[in-house]
Amino acid sequence: MPTVFESKIIDVEFGENVKIVNPSNIYGCKIGSNCFVGPFVEIQKSVRIGDNTKIQSHSFICELVEIGNDCFIGHGVMFVNDLFSNGGPASGNKKLWKSTVIGDNVSIGSNATILPISICNNVVIGAGSVVTKNIDKPGIYIGNPAKFLRQI
Numbered sequence: 001m002p003t004v005f006e007s008k009i010i011d012v013e014f015g016e017n018v019k020i021v022n023p024s025n026i027y028g029c030k031i032g033s034n035c036f037v038g039p040f041v042e043i044q045k046s047v048r049i050g051d052n053t054k055i056q057s058h059s060f061i062c063e064l065v066e067i068g069n070d071c072f073i074g075h076g077v078m079f080v081n082d083l084f085s086n087g088g089p090a091s092g093n094k095k096l097w098k099s100t101v102i103g104d105n106v107s108i109g110s111n112a113t114i115l116p117i118s119i120c121n122n123v124v125i126g127a128g129s130v131v132t133k134n135i136d137k138p139g140i141y142i143g144n145p146a147k148f149l150r151q152i
Helices: none
Strands: 025-027 065-067 100-102 106-108 123-125 139-142 147-150
Parallel strands (some): 065 100, 106 123
């Protein structure tokens, strides 16, 4: 028989008026006030999510991610903290993991992939884009790898 683990919400510090749709797997993190988390979302330990942020279904937010205030994370957005720098998964060697910092008022379109980078305030990431480098100029970014399209 397999070992079966249930989705849980444990050890989470919540702000006021947070709404979560189950099933979700959320643990050891901090979620600010007036946030929404859709179904089938995983938010791992040490993640910090600012106030008024909406996270849509099927998104994965791994350890070492910080998301600012007034952000939107579309459906199926994947955050990455392991760049396979040794040719494969870090296999629990967290020293090889990298962090991601998302500023305020950032919208990330559905199915985008966010590698360990930083994104400044007031940015839109197009659906399906892959962000591989820091973004330090507000605007709209699209593609794989994501490139500046225009100002907002």
